[in-house]
Amino acid sequence: MARINMLQAINSALDITLAEHDNAVVFGEDVGIFGGVFRATSHLQEKFGRDRCFNTPLVEQGIIGFANGLAAQGSIAIAEIQFADYIFPAFDQIVNETAKFRYRSGNEFNVGSLVIRTPYGGGIAGGLYHSQSPEAYFAHTPGVKVVVPRNAYQAKGLLLAALKEPDPVIFFEPKRLYRASVGEVPEGSYELPLGKAEIVKNGEQVTVLAWGAQMEIIEKAVEMAEKDGISCEVIDLRTIAPWDFETVVQSVLKTGRLVINHEAPLSCGFGAEIAATVQEKCFLYLESPIIRVCGPDTPFPLIHEKEYMPDHLKTYEAIKRSVNY
Amino acid sequence: MARINMLQAINSALDITLAEHDNAVVFGEDVGIFGGVFRATSHLQEKFGRDRCFNTPLVEQGIIGFANGLAAQGSIAIAEIQFADYIFPAFDQIVNETAKFRYRSGNEFNVGSLVIRTPYGGGIAGGLYHSQSPEAYFAHTPGVKVVVPRNAYQAKGLLLAALKEPDPVIFFEPKRLYRASVGEVPEGSYELPLGKAEIVKNGEQVTVLAWGAQMEIIEKAVEMAEKDGISCEVIDLRTIAPWDFETVVQSVLKTGRLVINHEAPLSCGFGAEIAATVQEKCFLYLESPIIRVCGPDTPFPLIHEKEYMPDHLKTYEAIKRSVNY
């Protein structure tokens, strides 16, 4: 165990995987000698050579197209998209190819050994194009799995699990926590389960749910609420697709209330799916409407970042509204 | 008034627009002399010349990139994407450019005069790649408007309105109705409002909501349900973004029940947003959980198309479940 940050944890997961598997390859824009613009791939080229860790030309659709082919061939393809905002040129390769590779071929071929890593989210003064949280687009895309870690420990364990998973995974990394999230992380290999939410804190009156960087936001809000005497259950969804509805439903059956938080715009964000499912499965148990605390339906504005963010205060207010309904 | 089909209605809207505006341009794959693979653009090149209606090279990202530029210049850009399944290579141009053009420039520039037309949906034995309904992706994208007509009359009126709208519009055309939907359509120009749902039928016990080609499906289901003595209110949403939550909420406040139908996969489909919003706004009035009758979370399978489709029987069963909860 050592105290390291999330970038180091991710780097370690990649390092372990490249060392274990000769056919594991890391690639993307600037991931080579430079180690990526955030340095998540530092030293990998040095250690494993230019064949196993390399810069690609600047073309996201090519990176994912290449990754699909490489994974279909049987290699472990680990692609980096420099910012989640730049995943959209690769959208066709992901939605029409990655997600449907196994299904359309009747399992003759698959790209299960593909992991796409990409930093997402706001809070770094990135404006419209260095702040987006596009997980909902992929949650509407059967065939891919979507994972978002909340801290260094989770990041390494979930990434190692994603790399073993026989399905393609999009791994969204909360970039504002890259250096900020520091914690005890085992040096060796370990895995945390995909498709399983984690109850971070037990509580009675209201379930508060988020994922990734928003976890620390809701935890802060919950702290405030508990001071008011509101007992909150806190859930980290961890995997967005397929999401662990059972854990969430169990929790809401108990608390009768649900507050969901995400950074992406409200409309048709993943919070909508959670709310729609939970209202159906917990109908008779709900004490108040499910509340979503999300980004508004605007692009991400630089100067009004604070106003835009679904922060702890907005979440705290929502918890109170939920309980006092 | 003449009885024409949806393709003719669309063709007429385009014809009127090209005749009225010298700077209106129609383009896309095979839309020129051939008139498009579905013939929605028949005779337009003949009438208005190759400068005003033309084939593009086979590159969707180029078509929408070109369209964004052309609209920014001030022309009326009317782009066709041959199948909605092939809109994904243009996803970046739509999500990062079209949708954010006005916002990011502080209204210095805009692409409000852009309309993207594209046939969507299943029911024509098209399998994975000629059947998709991707409207939810765009509903999660602030800055674009999304419209889906249910018949020939609606198609012409909504398309003409979309062409006048000062915002970019994605116009999804239900391709299985192209020839099947025949009705009285005025020869001249007329507009139907964007952002307004239509109550197609009044009822008391349950609100049944859909859009586009699924309207005839829910109408069939409602017919069955009414024979059982269930009074249904039927709503055609018409505009997906921004959607008319007021009309829907008013209806559910009255009926206390809601069944939503869409072809796209259930998870994070637009039904999720409707359900999430309605449970919040109608919480105390809901008599039973909101039910979504949707495509399952799989790619669109050719041979199991019937099984896949959220058909009238599934909808009928859902209506009964909703009422008998």
Next chain:
Amino acid sequence: MLNPNNVTVSVVNQPHFIENGALEIPMYQVLNEQGDVIEGAQVPDIDKETALRIFDTMQFVRVLDDRMIAAQRQGRISFYMQCLGEEAAITASAAALGDTDMIMSQYREHAALHYRGFKLEQFMNQMFSNEKDLGKGRQMPIHYGCKELYFATVSSPLATQIPQATGYAYGQKLAGKKECTLCYFGEGAASEGDFHAGLNMAAVHKVPCIFFCRNNGYAISTPASEQFAGDGIASRGLGYGIKTIRVDGSDALAVYHATQLARKTAVEDNAPVLIESCAYRLGGHSTSDDPSGYRSKDEEKQFGSSDPLVKFKHWLEQKGWLDAQDEQVKLEELRKEILAAVKVAEVIDKPVFEEMFTDVYAEMTPHLLEQMNELKAHIKKYPEAYPVTSGRIV
């Protein structure tokens, strides 16, 4: 690298523009219109067995296409695409590969699959979406794929296979196998961004990949002249620093030779090669298409003259490798076999209902399990409404 900008360094002091025509890209031909070897032409090393296997495949596909178009007209299958006029381009290129070289195709290249050994009934099972289809009936007719034969499953979105071929070939190189990937695509698909991505990455990362562009003059109704303004697709090769050749796609020998040489470059030098094969698309785009809406019979006559089968047959006969007498009998037999295979395939059961939910993920998720069970109960309630599957739901 010459310098940080990676450009040549010669200097001029007058503004000099490069224009169309600056570089001649001739077309490689071995056979003339009749099928005689052109004087002075280099005939590739080809043995009798290979030559006959190529010819057999070309014939097979010609007859198959003809019969399946008829079957589509009769409403027995929903859709079909033929390769009329392009049989030599596809078959001879596939023949120049090793058995374990990967083929990634667009959709008009079933000849390559047949050459590899895909059986008549396998074609049929796919087209009739029955339970023996390797693709489990999920895709439209002609979307074949077969892992055993190293033929990637066809995917309708155009050009997506191009960067995938680059990635696949990279994996082959990494594994140290002396294998390559051959990627087919049309001149229309070459307009997609994925083409640019795939070729550029292949050149930069030095992968053993052959990019085989079938320039057949049309993308549905769009003529090549409205698709690009350069000199074919070959003129792009230089821009990527990829070795490039243009061949007459109706000439099986030229295609075979060019592909042989390309394979050698790919495998021995770990370098991609671009082949532009020109052969007019003689038929409609697909059974949904009617070319009379966009091109004249005259044009079809003028450019459809050079039938690859006639040419290659003539050459085989001259070599004394083919016995012209058998021809009619053989074709008649083939027709019968195909018709018989249609009849078998169309009555084979369709895939069971559960196959709708498998293969979305390696293992079915709880969500899908729930959805599957709900649907099962529903079908049991209304079996007549779902005749394809209800009979076998228990």
Next chain:
Amino acid sequence: MLNPNNVTVSVVNQPHFIENGALEIPMYQVLNEQGDVIEGAQVPDIDKETALRIFDTMQFVRVLDDRMIAAQRQGRISFYMQCLGEEAAITASAAALGDTDMIMSQYREHAALHYRGFKLEQFMNQMFSNEKDLGKGRQMPIHYGCKELYFATVSSPLATQIPQATGYAYGQKLAGKKECTLCYFGEGAASEGDFHAGLNMAAVHKVPCIFFCRNNGYAISTPASEQFAGDGIASRGLGYGIKTIRVDGSDALAVYHATQLARKTAVEDNAPVLIESCAYRLGGHSTSDDPSGYRSKDEEKQFGSSDPLVKFKHWLEQKGWLDAQDEQVKLEELRKEILAAVKVAEVIDKPVFEEMFTDVYAEMTPHLLEQMNELKAHIKKYPEAYPVTSGRIV
């Protein structure tokens, strides 16, 4: 069209591969390293006023860049990008345009905007995201845009402006205006699918567009040698059938002349032109970047020698158009002006909170209205948490 395949028709009977080096693409230069006109070089028609305006802009930008990098280090702005080494390429190309020609840029081309007349305070207002920013504070620093000056707002996603430039130019042609669009992008951005789309469509649809590629040897840390394997970006022009020229990007006269000629072709022949301008990126990619992580000081020294300002200044002095004496005074004044402008801009109010919701659509939708009102109430409740806007919420 030559034939349906749209290819040249010459035939060879031996397989002949086209390879790198088949076509020489020299670089156009007028000035040598010192700034002397190379013997025999064609000097473009340029008047004193234009030449001095180019030089003034180059100087302005050099000083602005220097000062704003310092401001970023001091934490006054969050981010900056300089164009060190590329001042001539950007300024001289912009100078060759008409006032109403559209400019679509990548991000490193603020020199073009200054040349057009964008004022110092306008730059500042954008960088400080204050309420006078034309972009309403929504984008990161250096994402300028100005309708009045025909300069499209910068958008971070790379290469998206390339097909947009094609479309914009198509609109100009349709409107019958004798105008063109100039589109700037880096050699890295040229790898994107949108590059391929934009250039191919421009050639096919014959639009008056100049594609100006700044090949500066790097895309962040990725050297050109890992970006492409052909001969620069110019070698792609032929593939699209686009007239193409390569120029020395540190040579203001060569760039000016090439762009002048390109504009003539664009506007008079309705034909696109590709210009590849080579000038080494002397500085870091942005203030977030540290080049020492991926390139040597040696390399920087070797290729950074030819300073476009030094060269152009030398030429101007030789012409007798520039008075060397004033130089230092002028630069000092500029620095002061800039510092003063920083101080003004940084204290101007930020855009009011409502601007977060405007311009998503032409008119605010009911959804946004609801969200805005909710947020307003929230901010009123917690004003200290939203100091940027709470003060002006009523």
